[in-house]
Amino acid sequence: MSLLVLGTVALDNVKTPHGERRDMLGGSATHFAMSARLFTEVHLVAVIGKDFPEQHMKLLKKMKIDVSSVKVQDGKSFRWEGEYKKEDLNSALTLATELGVLVGFDPHVAQHQRGISNVFLANIDPDIQMGLLSMMKKPKLIGLDSMNLWITHKKPSLLNLMKKVNLFVANDGEAKALTGEQNLIKAAKALRSFGPEMIIIKKGEHGVLFYSDKVKFSFPAFPIDEVKDPTGAGDTFAGGVMGYLTKVNKVNEKTLKAAIIYGTTIASFNVEGFGNEKTAPLTMAKVEKRKKELLSFITY
Numbered sequence: 001m002s003l004l005v006l007g008t009v010a011l012d013n014v015k016t017p018h019g020e021r022r023d024m025l026g027g028s029a030t031h032f033a034m035s036a037r038l039f040t041e042v043h044l045v046a047v048i049g050k051d052f053p054e055q056h057m058k059l060l061k062k063m064k065i066d067v068s069s070v071k072v073q074d075g076k077s078f079r080w081e082g083e084y085k086k087e088d089l090n091s092a093l094t095l096a097t098e099l100g101v102l103v104g105f106d107p108h109v110a111q112h113q114r115g116i117s118n119v120f121l122a123n124i125d126p127d128i129q130m131g132l133l134s135m136m137k138k139p140k141l142i143g144l145d146s147m148n149l150w151i152t153h154k155k156p157s158l159l160n161l162m163k164k165v166n167l168f169v170a171n172d173g174e175a176k177a178l179t180g181e182q183n184l185i186k187a188a189k190a191l192r193s194f195g196p197e198m199i200i201i202k203k204g205e206h207g208v209l210f211y212s213d214k215v216k217f218s219f220p221a222f223p224i225d226e227v228k229d230p231t232g233a234g235d236t237f238a239g240g241v242m243g244y245l246t247k248v249n250k251v252n253e254k255t256l257k258a259a260i261i262y263g264t265t266i267a268s269f270n271v272e273g274f275g276n277e278k279t280a281p282l283t284m285a286k287v288e289k290r291k292k293e294l295l296s297f298i299t300y
Contacts, residue, residue, distance in 0.1 A: 002041045003246040004113055005029050006132045007122025007145075007235070008102065009046040009060075009070065011053075013081040014274060016089070018228040024275035025056040026080065028122035028145065031232030033065045034279040035239030035266045036120075038287065039247040043113050045069045045132060047105045049077035059280060068110050076100035082231065089227050090204045107132045118246045121165070122235060123147050126157040133164060141251065143167040143242050144196070145235070151178050163195035166251075169238050171202045184209055198251075200241070200260070202234055208260055215253045219260060222268035222294045229274040236279060237267040265291045 007029030013022045033042045043066040048057075050072060060067050078100050082092035105128055114136055120143040121129040133142065144165040150158050151174060158178075162168060168191055176182055179190035184201055188211035191199045199211040207220040240263030248255050265287055269278040 001118065001246045001249050002043060002113075002116045003036055003118045003120065003242055004043040004045065004109070004116040004136075005032050005036065005120045005122055005239075005242075006045040006107055006129060007032060007120075007124050008078050009044070009048050009052075009056075010078045010080055011056075012231060012275060013079070013096075014084075014092075014229055014231055015082075016084040016229050016274075017086040018226075019274070021229075021274045023053065025053075025059060026232060026275055027078065028124065028232075028235045030060070030276070031235035031270065031279070032120060032122050032239035032242075033060070034063065034276050034282075035236045035263070035270075036243030036246070037063050037065055038240070038266070038282065038284055039243035039262075042066065042243070043069065043116060045107050045109055045113075047071040047073055047078075047101045047107075049073060049075045049101045052077045059276070063280065066113075069108055069113060071101075071105075071108060073101045078102045084230065089230055092231065107135075109135045117141065118242065119143070120238065120242045121145065121161075122238070126150050126154050126161050130157065130161050130164075133161070141166050141242075141245065143169060143238065145169045145238055146174065146178075148174055148177055159194055162191075165196050167198040167200065167242075168194075168196040169200045169202065169234070169241075171204065171234060175201045185211070198256070202237060204230075208237075208264060210256060210260060215256065217257065219257075219264060220294075220297060222264060222290065223297070224268055224271055227271045230271050231275070233267045233270045236270040237263040239263070240266040261291060261294060262287065265294055268294075 008027035010027035012026030181187040244259040
């Protein structure tokens with residue numbers, strides 16, 4: 001089984017209490033793919049400018065991520081600059097955003113990828129997400145992520161897209177903003193009414209809530225004593241969830257719980273380093289070891 005992800009491949013400038021990095025390999029699709037590739041073959045759909053560093057593309061290829069549908073266009077690559085303050089490492093202060101080649105991006109999917117059964121629409125304009133979805137033949141499992149920007153400025157497009165997906169992933173702030181509900185259970189119910197059968201609400205250091213008509217559960221996050229850079233943690237989590245579900249090719253209570261445990265585990269590595277410092281060299285042996293530690297906090 002293969003997994004296709006649409007999203008951003010970016011150059012990130014990030015400052016946290018632990019340091020500063022510039023022109024790091026980032027973007028929603030990048031962080032997702034770095035996690036999902038641990039379980040399955042990943043096909044990446046994105047756009048970059050001609051200024052994109054070759055070493056970043058080499059790293060993606062080294063991770064065996066299929067980049068045949070990554071467009072290279074005239075212009076500058078998408079860039080994001082953000083800062084995390086010591087008192088709140090859960091939220092980034094966006095200092096600058098340069099859309100570059102994202103403006104007018106029309107995704108292309110190679111013919112050999114259009115029959116892929118599992119698709120994840122990582123954070124990007126919902127109209128672009130819908131365009132990608134229209135190219136796919138008959139996907140069985142479609143996951144969707146978004147952000148407050150699209151909730152505020154493109155809510156009708158986002159709600160229309162939600163009718164076509166199976167799994168919706170949001171953080172607690174996004175869930176509240178999209179539904180108007182402050183209680184997360186009520187927010188999850190409202191999100192379910194918009195179309196997706198499965199809802200995942202990420203609560204940062206407080207874990208994750210899963211909601212569907214028949215299955216509901218919550219797990220804690222893996223406790224990390226030193227968070228260096230939270231950028232991409234949510235995308236990394238989603239990559240673990242979708243990657244595992246693709247590998248086992250089953251969606252039921254057992255596989256959903258396992259998928260979320262894996263996603264949570266891999267996301268805990270992501271925050272321990274800048275960018276992909278910890279996820280690029282990550283192995284399943286390390287993931288399994290930490291997963292056992294996480295399960296020890298849950299079981300009794």
